[in-house]
Amino acid sequence: MNRHFWTRRRLLEGAGLSLCAATATRAHAQDRRRLRAADNQNDDFPTVQALLYMDRYMRERSGNRLSIQVFPGGQLGEEDETIEQTRIGAIDLTRVNLAPLGRFFPACNVFCLPFLLQSDDHLRRVLDAEIGDEILQGFDRRGLVGLAFYEGGARSIYNSVRPVRTPADLQGLRIRVQRSDFMADLVRAWGATPVALSYSQLLPALQARLIDGAENNWPSYVTTDHHRAARHYTLTEHARPPEVLLISKKSWDALPPADRDLIRDAALASRAFARMRMREWTDIAQEQAAAEGAEIIRDFDRQAFADALAPFVETALADPDMKRLAGRIRDLA
Numbered sequence: 001m002n003r004h005f006w007t008r009r010r011l012l013e014g015a016g017l018s019l020c021a022a023t024a025t026r027a028h029a030q031d032r033r034r035l036r037a038a039d040n041q042n043d044d045f046p047t048v049q050a051l052l053y054m055d056r057y058m059r060e061r062s063g064n065r066l067s068i069q070v071f072p073g074g075q076l077g078e079e080d081e082t083i084e085q086t087r088i089g090a091i092d093l094t095r096v097n098l099a100p101l102g103r104f105f106p107a108c109n110v111f112c113l114p115f116l117l118q119s120d121d122h123l124r125r126v127l128d129a130e131i132g133d134e135i136l137q138g139f140d141r142r143g144l145v146g147l148a149f150y151e152g153g154a155r156s157i158y159n160s161v162r163p164v165r166t167p168a169d170l171q172g173l174r175i176r177v178q179r180s181d182f183m184a185d186l187v188r189a190w191g192a193t194p195v196a197l198s199y200s201q202l203l204p205a206l207q208a209r210l211i212d213g214a215e216n217n218w219p220s221y222v223t224t225d226h227h228r229a230a231r232h233y234t235l236t237e238h239a240r241p242p243e244v245l246l247i248s249k250k251s252w253d254a255l256p257p258a259d260r261d262l263i264r265d266a267a268l269a270s271r272a273f274a275r276m277r278m279r280e281w282t283d284i285a286q287e288q289a290a291a292e293g294a295e296i297i298r299d300f301d302r303q304a305f306a307d308a309l310a311p312f313v314e315t316a317l318a319d320p321d322m323k324r325l326a327g328r329i330r331d332l333a
């Protein structure tokens with residue numbers, strides 16, 4: 001027997017197990033999948049942390065075969081762009097706010113209907129049940145699969161010019177809004193001038209006084225440093241559009257069912273994690289804003305802000321779908 005052959009055979013027999021393992025590892029490496037995820041918030045923001053949590057969850061349960069590469073800070077583009085890129089499959093996952101999605105999926109605007117959602121608990125009752133599922137399923141129409149909602153917290157108005165206590169104080173102020181016609185109309189109905197600007201351009205625009213203010217939740221106000229540039233924060237809590245995690249239908253359809261199940265499980269687990277983080281960050285952000293000189297305005301006429309928006313709400317509710325949806329949400333208050 002050819003010595004070389006004999007040695008090889010012995011080697012192969014003796015190392016039978018590790019050979020199998022090696023083959024398996026090769027197969028493993030072949031179907032290894034690293035999904036690319038976009039988020040426009042900074043590294044330690046709850047939504048980005050939730051994506052990183054999801055990555056760990058998937059790695060642990062797939063033996064490192066399935067993972068997520070997270071691109072925070074708008075590296076892959078502004079929300080409009082990442083929605084589109086995800087639709088066409090250039091990005092696998094994107095975490096975005098529901099307000100900019102309202103242009104493509106009008107039902108999302110219901111979360112921006114002023115003063116409709118009363119609290120985080122109310123929002124949770126909506127998102128964790130039928131309405132939430134319907135909205136998630138609605139993304140299928142345009143090449144997206146809705147995986148989970150993350151809470152966004154309540155949005156309030158802030159500016160660098162003066163303390164705002166009535167809608168009259170907003171007259172003439174240039175207030176930045178997300179790319180959302182709905183939000184632009186809302187701000188206009190208060191007498192301010194809406195300016196649609198991307199999230200990343202907002203701080204320089206505030207600093208250069210190109211705009212006077214914006215509206216956002218506590219963690220966004222502080223993690224972006226807006227609280228230093230626009231220190232009057234009026235706790236209007238006028239809208240509560242949540243965040244959503246979407247996966248490209250193209251990426252989704254290319255995955256085996258077991259991987260899809262794992263991704264869904266990971267998304268749900270990350271939702272619980274994000275909630276906890278969001279609560280912590282909301283407290284931290286409030287304290288930090290106050291400690292660093294923001295003026296937090298709690299004593300104002302909330303009703304006057306709601307009254308000023310009555311015609312706007314009436315117009316929005318002229319749409320029967322919106323009216324029905326808003327009614328169902330109100331019933332869960």
Ligand code: GTR
Nearest residue numbers: 040096097178199216217220
């Ligand atoms: C934040 C949200 C971002 C972005 C931002 C904005 O609350 O997390 O995704 O939508 O608001 O105002 O642009």
